[in-house]
Structure formats: C-alpha cells, structure tokens
Amino acid sequence: xxxxxxxxxxxxxxxxxxxxxxxxxxxxxxxxxxxxxxxxxxxxxxxxxxxxxxxxxxxxxxxxxxxxxxxxxxxxxxxxxxxxxxxxxxxxxxxxxxxxxxxxxxxxxxxxxxxxxxxxxxxxxxxxxxxxxxxxxxxxxxxxxxxxxxxxxxxxxxxxxxxxxxxxxxxxxxxxxxxxxxxxxxxxxxxxxxxxxxx
Amino acid sequence: xxxxxxxxxxxxxxxxxxxxxxxxxxxxxxxxxxxxxxxxxxxxxxxxxxxxxxxxxxxxxxxxxxxxxxxxxxxxxxxxxxxxxxxxxxxxxxxxxxxxxxxxxxxxxxxxxxxxxxxxxxxxxxxxxxxxxxxxxxxxxxxxxxxxxxxxxxxxxxxxxxxxxxxxxxxxxxxxxxxxxxxxxxxxxxxxxxxxxxx
Numbered sequence: 135x136x137x138x139x140x141x142x143x144x145x146x147x148x149x150x151x152x153x154x155x156x157x158x159x160x161x162x163x164x165x166x167x168x169x170x171x172x173x174x175x176x177x178x179x180x181x182x183x184x185x186x187x188x189x190x191x192x193x194x195x196x197x198x199x200x201x202x203x204x205x206x207x208x209x210x211x212x213x214x215x216x217x218x219x220x221x222x223x224x225x226x227x228x229x230x231x232x233x234x235x236x237x238x239x240x241x242x243x244x245x246x247x248x249x250x251x252x253x254x255x256x257x258x259x260x261x262x263x264x265x266x267x268x269x270x271x272x273x274x275x276x277x278x279x280x281x282x283x284x285x286x287x288x289x290x291x292x293x294x295x296x297x298x299x300x301x302x303x304x305x306x307x308x309x310x311x312x313x314x315x316x317x318x319x320x321x322x323x324x325x326x327x328x329x330x331x332x333x
Numbered sequence: 334x335x336x337x338x339x340x341x342x343x344x345x346x347x348x349x350x351x352x353x354x355x356x357x358x359x360x361x362x363x364x365x366x367x368x369x370x371x372x373x374x375x376x377x378x379x380x381x382x383x384x385x386x387x388x389x390x391x392x393x394x395x396x397x398x399x400x401x402x403x404x405x406x407x408x409x410x411x412x413x414x415x416x417x418x419x420x421x422x423x424x425x426x427x428x429x430x431x432x433x434x435x436x437x438x439x440x441x442x443x444x445x446x447x448x449x450x451x452x453x454x455x456x457x458x459x460x461x462x463x464x465x466x467x468x469x470x471x472x473x474x475x476x477x478x479x480x481x482x483x484x485x486x487x488x489x490x491x492x493x494x495x496x497x498x499x500x501x502x503x504x505x506x507x508x509x510x511x512x513x514x515x516x517x518x519x520x521x522x523x524x525x526x527x528x529x530x531x532x
Contacts, residue, residue, distance in 0.1 A: 216487035270472035288415035
C-alpha cells in the first residue's frame with residue numbers, strides 16, 4: 135500500500151510541474167536572470183559614474199587659489215570662474231551628476247522588471263545625451279588645462295601653472311574624474327544595448 | 334451547379350491563405366518594413382554625417398592664413414598646427430569620417446536583413462565611440478576658438494582674431510560642422526536603439 139501510494143504520487147506531481155513550468159516560465163526566467171544581471175551591473179556602474187561626476191564638479195568648484203603676495207592694485211587669484219570653459223565644466227558635470235541621481239530609480243525598475251523595454255530605452259537615450267554633455271565639458275576643460283600647463287608660443291599665451299600650481303593640480307584632477315565618468319557612460323550604453331537586444 | 338461551385342470555391346481559397354499568411358508571415362513582414370524604414374533613415378543620416386565630418390576636417394586643414402606684412406624675424410602666420418587642440422580636431426574628425434565611410438556597408442546590411450540584430454548592435458557600439466571622439470574634438474576646438482575670439486583677461490591671453498580674421502572664420506565654421514556631426518550621431522544612436530527594440 136505504502137509503495138503503491140508513493141509510486142502514484144510521483145508522476146502526478148511531476149506531470150503538474152511539467153505542464154506549467156518548462157514550457158512557459160523557465161526560458162523566460164533564464165532571459166530575465168540575464169537581464170537582471172545586466173541591470174545590477176548597470177546600477178553599480180551608474181552609482182560609480184555619479185560619484186565620479188560629483189567628485190569632478192566638487193574638485194573644480196573648490197579649486198580657487200590665492201597667491202601669498204599682492205600689489206596695490208592686484209591680488210593674484212586663480213579660480214574656475216576666470217575661464218568660461220571651467221564654468222561650463224562645473225555646470226555640465228553638476229547636471230550630469232543630477233541626471234545620474236534621477237536615473238537610479240529607472241535602473242531599479244529595469245532590475246525589478248527585466249522584460250520591460252521602456253525604461254531601458256529611456257535610459258539609453260538619456261545616457262547618450264549625458265555622455266555628450268560630459269564629453270564636451272571634459273574636452274573643453276582639457277584644452278584649457280593643457281594651455282595653462284604649456285602655454286602657446288604662436289599666439290603668445292603664457293603658461294600660468296608656474297604661478298598657480300595648486301589650482302592647476304585641482305583642475306587636472308577634475309578633468310581626469312570627468313573622463314572616468316565618460317568611460318563609465320560608454321559602458322552603460324553598451325549594457326543598455328545588450329539588454330534591449332535580449333527582448 | 335454554377336452557383337454551388339462558386340460557393341464551394343470561396344471558402345477553400347480563403348481557408349488556404351488564412352492558414353499560412355496571417356499567422357506566420359504578415360506580422361514578420363510588417364516588422365521588417367518598420368526596421369527597413371529605420372535602416373534607410375540610418376543610411377541617409379550616416380551619409381549626411383560623413384559629409385559634415387569631411388567638410389569640418391577639410392575646413393580646419395585649409396585654414397592657414399598669412400598676414401601681408403612681415404618683420405626681419407617673423408612672418409605672421411596662423412595655422413591649425415599652431416594649436417594642439419586643432420591638430421587633435423583634424424585627426425579626430427578625419428577618423429570619424431573614415432569610420433562613417435566604413436560603416437555604410439553595415440548600414441546597408443541592416444536594410445537588406447532587417448531582422449539581424451548583430452549589425453545594429455555593432456553600429457550602435459561603434460557609433461557611441463565615434464560620438465565621443467567627435468564631441469571631444471568639437472568641444473576642445475570650441476574652447477580655443479572662444480579664447481581666440483575673446484581672449485582671457487585673468488590669465489592675460491589676448492584675442493588673436495583681430496589680426497587673423499579669415500583664420501578665425503574658418504575654424505569657427507569647422508567647429509559648427511563638427512557639432513552637426515555630433516547631433517547626427519545622437520539621432521543615429523536613437524535609431525539603432527529603436528531598431529534593436531523591435532526584435
């Protein structure tokens with residue numbers, strides 16, 4: 135009696151799960167797991183990019199340096215707001231950092247609902263815009279940082295980093311952090327494209 | 334007899350087409366048509382971006398200007414190779430134009446085979462890299478063009494556009510063309526993302 139009851143129970147149970155699980159849910163779950171993994175990497179990279187963008191904006195914003203001597207007419211001071219490129223850099227990187235904060239909920243939605251293409255597509259498009267903004271800011275600041283370090287003989291623009299060493303170090307660090315943000319954005323776009331393809 | 338024969342013929346024919354066409358082929362063709370349309374827009378935009386990138390590189394490359402007077406020691410000349418940013422601009426925009434030429438066959442493959450995700454994904458990733466390169470070149474040159482027009486009082490860098498008017502006009506035109514390339518790239522990435530989503 136006991137052995138018969140177990141022998142009947144087994145095919146019933148397996149038949150019930152076979153009828154529902156492998157045909158409908160398992161391949162879907164596998165795809166969802168893949169997309170969920172991509173979504174988690176996306177979230178981690180996004181937080182990293184946010185930290186880099188914030189650090190870059192903060193370094194640029196606090197880069198002013200006063201020299202310890204002054205004349206009757208001048209106090210020698212260097213600050214980011216002497217250069218329009220650096221002002222643009224600060225505004226653009228702050229915007230990018232703000233966008234990254236706002237994008238985190240969408241990234242979480244993409245993890246929770248791995249099959250929804252809408253949030254992924256939105257993130258991809260907004261990431262492309264933010265990538266362009268961050269790249270423009272970083273490149274514009276880089277060309278001025280290069281001038282500040284090396285000057286330019288043809289147009290008689292002299293290097294200012296001899297006098298303002300700390301200032302130059304800070305703006306260089308801000309530019310490096312901005313380029314780290316740019317590289318992270320490129321990976322984010324790659325991830326979004328891979329996740330979109332899986333649908 | 335006649336009326337009966339026609340009455341029998343009609344359901345037979347409609348049954349045969351119903352069994353094959355609407356379930357399997359029609360939605361696939363519709364999707365393919367949508368993707369083919371996106372692919373044709375992609376090709377047209379790509380050719381436009383290529384023309385803009387070539388024009389931008391050519392304008393920058395031919396921007397040298399000699400002033401009609403000279404001293405014993407100097408001939409007053411302005412050229413793109415006085416500035417590292419402009420040299421980078423020329424190299425980067427030439428690379429982008431070359432990439433766009435090479436990408437046209439992939440764009441055509443995406444039109445001919447609207448269901449293949451591979452070429453689309455490749456184009457999206459390479460477009461992102463080219464977008465970053467073009468944006469960096471355009472922004473770096475822009476910040477120098479701004480300096481050449483306006484100078485900078487804090488660091489005592491004088492404007493050079495008073496002397497070199499034609500040179501400044503040409504480099505400004507090159508920068509504008511580069512930004513047109515950048516905007517076109519953003520639309521190309523949007524198109525690729527939309528086409529990937531349809532699969």
